[in-house]
Amino acid sequence: MNETFKPGPEAVEIVERESCFRGFYRLDRLRLRHRLFAGGMGPQISRELFVRHDxxxxxxxxxxxxxxxxxxxxxxxxxxxxxxxxxxxxxxxxxxxxxxxxxxxxxxxxxxxxxxxxxxxxxxxxxxxxxxxxxxxxxxxxxxxxxxxxxxxxxxxxxxxxxxxxxxxxxxxxxxxxxxxxxxxxxxxxxxxxxxxxxxxxxxx
Incomplete structure (x- = not known):
């Protein structure tokens, strides 16, 4: 493990954020990369995010x-x-x-x-x-x-x-x-x- 790695928002790179649905709630699709515990950036991944009020x-x-x-x-x-x-x-x-x-x-x-x-x-x-x-x-x-x-x-x-x-x-x-x-x-x-x-x-x- 890379001891210099510090998890946090700055360790994430948003490549693209797409709105798939907007109603009372929202569904977004994100393409992103994030730093790895072993060091360096990981591969680009795709994730759907259900955006809700707290x-x-x-x-x-x-x-x-x-x-x-x-x-x-x-x-x-x-x-x-x-x-x-x-x-x-x-x-x-x-x-x-x-x-x-x-x-x-x-x-x-x-x-x-x-x-x-x-x-x-x-x-x-x-x-x-x-x-x-x-x-x-x-x-x-x-x-x-x-x-x-x-x-x-x-x-x-x-x-x-x-x-x-x-x-x-x-x-x-x-x-x-x-x-x-x-x-x-x-x-x-x-x-x-x-x-x-x-x-x-x-x-x-």
Whole structure:
């Protein structure tokens, strides 16, 4: 390995970038070369890139009841690969304006779950599928009062039909183990909360 090689944007040469599709999302085709760990530039390669807005996901947590609020909705991406394409998920939304991630978290909690969130606890930020998408996810725990939460929510003009569930945290963790909760953001947030529950409740109760 070439010890002088330092990975970074300057180690990539974009030969050509072509827009293949433009809608709410975008698909680009890139021809590029990048430096190799062994030294020198590699061969030209072609990659399709799904260009998305960054996303915000938040797990509403009621520290008094040790309960979480999850939403359930149809997901077209799961239709051909899951027995049930209605997934249990976090409250989530895209940053498609000049809003800050925290503003999106509060807004989406109201729209999708009828919840007013209190404090937000940042968990992490991550790329869910960097091999073919540039989407970046901002992940939070949001303090809430789950009493009275439930029902069906969502914006009709966006085709949303979202059912709200309030579960004891232990039940949600068991659903992760059982595979009933099978999407990355939910698994990451719930496992993080399981590891940090005492600290979170110590500050929020």
């Amino acid at each position: 996303a915000v996901c938040v797990l509403p947590y009621d520290p008094q009841r040790d309960a979480v609020v999850l939403i359930e909705q149809f997901r077209v991406g799961a239709m051909d690969k899951a027995a049930n394409p209605w997934l249990l998920e976090l409250v989530a939304g895209l940053i498609d304006t000049d809003e800050e991630p925290e503003q999106v978290a509060h807004r989406e909690a109201e729209e999708e779950a009828g919840l007013q969130l209190g404090a937000l606890w940042p968990i992490t930020g991550y790329f869910p599928s960097p091999g073919g998408s540039d989407e970046f996810v901002h992940l939070y725990i949001g303090r809430c009062d789950s009493q009275g939460a439930g029902g069906v929510h969502g914006l009709a003009e966006e085709g949303e039909d979202i059912r709200v569930h309030v579960w004891p945290l232990e039940d949600a963790l068991q659903a992760v183990k059982d595979g009933r909760i099978n999407n990355a953001a939910s698994i990451i947030a719930l496992q993080w909360l399981a590891l940090n529950r005492a600290e979170v409740r110590g500050l929020w109760v």
